[in-house]
Amino acid sequence: MRPPLHQRLVDKAVAAITAAVEVYNKPAFAYRAETFATLALNGWELLLKAKVVKDEGNDLKAIRVYQARPTKSGRPSKKLFLKLNRAGNAQTISLGACIVELEKSPAKLHVEVKNNLEALTEIRDNSVHFVTANALLARQAQELSAAAVQNFVVLTKQWFARDLSRSLHVILPLSFIAPASTAESVVVSADESRLIRHLESLAKVPGNAESPFAVAVRLQLKLEKSTLSAAPKVQVTKDPDAVKVTLTEEDVRAQYPWDYRELCKRMAARYSDFKQDGRFHALRKPLLTDERYAKARYLDPGNPKSPKKDFYNPNVLSVFDASYRRV
Incomplete structure (x- = not known):
């Protein structure tokens, strides 16, 4: 028997976010943060579509895009028609439209989750204007990425009873974390500076200390001298x-x-x-x-x-x- 539509969407969402994590965990991958943002946002869009569809009894119409057509008089028709893409296939709603739909239900996203997704979108959309090797942006991208995975795991369990906590996580080896002195002294361009300030403003949302969600997750390392055997x-x-x-x-x-x-x-x-x-x-x-x-x-x-x-x-x-x- 074929699984219900929402379950198939969740499977694709998990595949996308897993691919994002695997790419991010490749230290030699030069376009790591931008690729993570693209794949993670795809995973999030599929996850939110799965929730919208599930709440509507797995009705595909819940995530399809409909629009009016101009009549002979030039006015928009009262009847709505399915909007097709260039290949002739039905278009589905965007990530932003999914968030709007969920705002109408008890499943609306916490502000931390929405701000995290907005920040990832900014990284993706501005990727042609900055280089993520920049220590400040790399650190911001890392903290946002860790929070995106954490939020994804929590909601997948809440909404669909899928526990990904043991199979999906950001490993983040030492090479991912820029030394504090490097991050504080780096020179940034005007475009980079504007993006850094915008990401910082998104992360300053007043949060609940008990909330399982986060805009960004700060990662800290403590290095101590020791013998290898100890x-x-x-x-x-x-x-x-x-x-x-x-x-x-x-x-x-x-x-x-x-x-x-x-x-x-x-x-x-x-x-x-x-x-x-x-x-x-x-x-x-x-x-x-x-x-x-x-x-x-x-x-x-x-x-x-x-x-x-x-x-x-x-x-x-x-x-x-x-x-x-x-x-």
């Missing part, structure tokens, strides 16, 4: 053969700052229909075994049967967003 990469795992790494109480609390009372307080302020009822606990309890969202602190760390208290990472809100109505 500086392995680490990852949280339950593998008994893995290298053991000890975290201090301060490290854990920094990553999981909310206890149960604080979580409920945050959710009550975030959702209009939140209640501490069976529905809430049915959603919450499975998250306690996922260290992306929660971690238990035991009175006796060596005894799993000892009294414990659960703490939560703010990322847990991205899960509840799919089940509750935002204020």
